[in-house]
Amino acid sequence: MNKVAFSSWNGKVVDNRNGKAEKDVAANFPAPGGKVAAMMGWGGLVASDSKADIPSLTFNYLKEARKISCGECSVCMIGIDRLLDIMGRMADGKGSKTDLSEMQVIVKQVSANSKCSFGQSALYPVLDAIKYYKADFVALITGEKKLNGKEYQSTVTAPCMDACPAGLDIPGYIELIKNNRFEESLGLIRQDCVLPGVIGRTCTHPCEDACVRKDIDESLSIRLLKRAAADFDLANGAKPFGAPAKEKEEKVAIIGAGPAGLAAACQLRLKGYGVTIFESLPHAGGMAAVGIPDYRLPADVLTHEIDLIKRMGVEIKLNTKIEKLSIKDLKKQGYSALFVAVGAHQGNRIGVEGEAEGYEGFVDGVKFLRDMNLGIKIEPAGKVMIVGGGNVALDCARSCVRIGFKNVEIIYRRSQAEMPASDEETEGALEEGISIRFLSVPVKIIAKNGKVTGAECIKMKLGKPDESGRRRPVPVKGSEFTVKTDMIIAAIGQSPELPTMDTKVGTTAWGTVEADPVTLTTQMAGVFAGGDCVSGPATLIEALNMGNRAAEGIAAYLNGNAPAEQVSFAGVDLAKQRGQGLVVNNAAADVALLDPKKRSGGFEEVEGGFIAAQATQEARRCLRCYRVVVWE
Numbered sequence: 001m002n003k004v005a006f007s008s009w010n011g012k013v014v015d016n017r018n019g020k021a022e023k024d025v026a027a028n029f030p031a032p033g034g035k036v037a038a039m040m041g042w043g044g045l046v047a048s049d050s051k052a053d054i055p056s057l058t059f060n061y062l063k064e065a066r067k068i069s070c071g072e073c074s075v076c077m078i079g080i081d082r083l084l085d086i087m088g089r090m091a092d093g094k095g096s097k098t099d100l101s102e103m104q105v106i107v108k109q110v111s112a113n114s115k116c117s118f119g120q121s122a123l124y125p126v127l128d129a130i131k132y133y134k135a136d137f138v139a140l141i142t143g144e145k146k147l148n149g150k151e152y153q154s155t156v157t158a159p160c161m162d163a164c165p166a167g168l169d170i171p172g173y174i175e176l177i178k179n180n181r182f183e184e185s186l187g188l189i190r191q192d193c194v195l196p197g198v199i200g201r202t203c204t205h206p207c208e209d210a211c212v213r214k215d216i217d218e219s220l221s222i223r224l225l226k227r228a229a230a231d232f233d234l235a236n237g238a239k240p241f242g243a244p245a246k247e248k249e250e251k252v253a254i255i256g257a258g259p260a261g262l263a264a265a266c267q268l269r270l271k272g273y274g275v276t277i278f279e280s281l282p283h284a285g286g287m288a289a290v291g292i293p294d295y296r297l298p299a300d301v302l303t304h305e306i307d308l309i310k311r312m313g314v315e316i317k318l319n320t321k322i323e324k325l326s327i328k329d330l331k332k333q334g335y336s337a338l339f340v341a342v343g344a345h346q347g348n349r350i351g352v353e354g355e356a357e358g359y360e361g362f363v364d365g366v367k368f369l370r371d372m373n374l375g376i377k378i379e380p381a382g383k384v385m386i387v388g389g390g391n392v393a394l395d396c397a398r399s400c401v402r403i404g405f406k407n408v409e410i411i412y413r414r415s416q417a418e419m420p421a422s423d424e425e426t427e428g429a430l431e432e433g434i435s436i437r438f439l440s441v442p443v444k445i446i447a448k449n450g451k452v453t454g455a456e457c458i459k460m461k462l463g464k465p466d467e468s469g470r471r472r473p474v475p476v477k478g479s480e481f482t483v484k485t486d487m488i489i490a491a492i493g494q495s496p497e498l499p500t501m502d503t504k505v506g507t508t509a510w511g512t513v514e515a516d517p518v519t520l521t522t523q524m525a526g527v528f529a530g531g532d533c534v535s536g537p538a539t540l541i542e543a544l545n546m547g548n549r550a551a552e553g554i555a556a557y558l559n560g561n562a563p564a565e566q567v568s569f570a571g572v573d574l575a576k577q578r579g580q581g582l583v584v585n586n587a588a589a590d591v592a593l594l595d596p597k598k599r600s601g602g603f604e605e606v607e608g609g610f611i612a613a614q615a616t617q618e619a620r621r622c623l624r625c626y627r628v629v630v631w632e
C-alpha cells in the first residue's frame, strides 16, 4: 500500500480521492505488506481503493474491538455495544438523522472516560470514518446503501506483543494474573510458549523495551509475571497440556530437542501428529539444558516443562546423534516430514596463534558450559581468562566463580558501552568479583609442556563504526602485554554443526540452513528447519517461535494446503496513539536477589520470583495497550 486514496493515520490527513493531487503522500500511514484495500486501526483509517466500503469496514472494526473490551470500567463495552446497535439499525433501514452525531458523542465519551489505553484510543478511527466518509454513512441511513455483510480480516496486537518474537498475548495473560487467575494465565501463555518457566527466567524480554509505561515510570516486569504464572502451576500441582486433537496417521521426525524442536513437537502433537525427537545429548532442552547455568535456570524447572511435553506422547530418543541425514531412510521409517533444529553448538575460533594446538586449559565457552551442565568435573585452577563480551562469556565467568576459581577475568576488545551482554548480567558479574579488562584482546596463547600458562595480549582503541554500528576495535601498536593465566575460555560466538545431508537442503555462507522465513520450509519438500541452525545464535523465544511456525508449515504441507497469505503490519508505530489518558506514576515491584557473598561455591538461583500478591500488584500497572486492526 504505497499510494493511498485516503489516510487519517495518527491525525495526519492525506486525501487523494476524486483525483485530487496530494503532494504529501509520504504521510505517516502504515504500509502493510500484502494486498490491502482498506484498513482501520488504532491510528486511524487508510484506504488504497477510493471505492472502499468504509461503513462496512467500521462495523467490522467495532465488532472486533468489542471482543477486546473487557468490561472492567464498563464505559468502553457499553459504548461499543451502543455503536453496534446504531449501525445495526442503520443497516436495517431504521437509521435516523441524529445517529451520526450520537455516534460521535459516544466515541468521545468512551475515549475520555475509559481506564485503559485500549478504551482511550480504540474508537478514534470511527470519528475519522464519520467525518471523511459522511456521505456513505448517510446513504446507509437513507437506505440507498446496505452493509456488505462481509467478514473482514483482523488482528489484535499491542506494542509488547509486537516486540515479542512469539507474539504472546501479553496484556491478556497479565490481566488474568491481575484477577488472580494464574492457571488460566498460564494456559494462555502456553498457547505460544511451551516453556513458560524457562522463558519467564531467561527471556531477553524485548517486550519490556516496547512497554508504553517505559516512558511514564518503568516498564512492566513482563518476564517475571510470566514466571509467576509458571511458578504458581509448579507449586499447585502442574496442569498438563491440552489433549491432542484426533490422532493423525502421519508421523514427523525432529532432530534436536532444544526449544525449537520442543515447540514444534508440542504444537504438532496438539494437532494429532505422531512426533519423535532425535537428540544427541543425554538430556533434552538444548542450550537451555547445556548452555544456561543453573543459577539462572534451575534444571528442575526445565525438566518439569519437558516432562509435560513428553506426557502428551512426544517421544524423545536421547543419546541419538543423527550424523547422516537420509530423507529416504526417514521416509522408510514412516516419517512424512522432518524438522531440523540442531542449534549452533560449535564454538567459534578467536583466530590467534596456539588455539588449535589442543593445549590443556584452552576450551571454547559452549563446550565448557556443556561439560559443566552434564556433570563433567571441572577442576578450578588459580586464574581463568574468558575472551568475549556477550552473555555466553558472562555465563562462563559467573559459573567459574561458582566452581571455585579464585581469579576470574573477562577480556573484551571494545569498551563497556559496546558490550553485547545485558546490563543485568554485567552488574551480576561485577558484584561477584569478576574483573573486566576492556579494549584488549589476546593475540597468542602461551603454553608450557602442553598446558596453558598465559596469553600475549594487545590493547585496542575504537575506530570508525563497522557494519554492526559499533565502533571497530583497532590494535594499538607497541601496546602488547602478557597476562598469566591457568585457563582460557574462548566465548566469541557459535556456529551450527549440521549433520551430513543427502538432500538438496541449502546452506548459507555462515553455515546456517536456508529456510523460508515464514513457513521454514527448505529447498527440499517435506524438510523444514528452524531455531539457531537457521537464524544463527539467537534467543530462546525466537527459537520457540520458529518451532511454532514450523509446526504450522508442516501441518499445511501434510494437509496439502498452501501457506496462508501474510499481511504484515511490521514497522507501524504501535506506541504512538491518540488519547493517552492520565497514568498515575507507580514503579515496578522489586524481587529479591541472592546475596553476592552467598553465590560462590554453589549454583543456587540468583533471582527470586514474585509471590502471588506481588504479581497481581504488578499486573495492575498494565495499561492494556491492545490495538485492533481490521482490513480487506
Ligand SMILES: Cc1cc2nc3c(=O)[nH]c(=O)nc-3n(C[C@H](O)[C@H](O)[C@H](O)COP(=O)(O)OP(=O)(O)OC[C@H]3O[C@@H](n4cnc5c(N)ncnc54)[C@H](O)[C@@H]3O)c2cc1C
Pocket (backbone or CB within 6 Å): 202, 203, 204, 255, 256, 257, 258, 259, 260, 261, 278, 279, 280, 281, 284, 285, 286, 287, 288, 291, 292, 320, 321, 322, 323, 341, 342, 343, 344, 345, 366, 369, 391, 392, 395, 497, 498, 499, 530, 531, 532, 533, 537, 538, 539, 540, 541, 543
Ligand atoms: C551459554 C548460553 C546462554 C544463553 N542464554 C540465553 C538466555 O538467557 N536467554 C535467551 O533467550 N537465549 C539464551 N541463549 C540462546 C538460546 O539458548 C538459543 O538461542 C536457543 O537454545 C536455540 O534453540 P534451538 O532449539 O534452535 O537450539 P538448541 O537449544 O541449541 O538445541 C539444539 C539441540 O539439537 C541437538 N543436536 C545437535 N545436533 C544434533 C544431531 N546431529 N543429532 C541429534 N541432535 C542434535 C543438540 O544437542 C541440542 O539439544 C543462550 C545460549 C547460550 C549458548
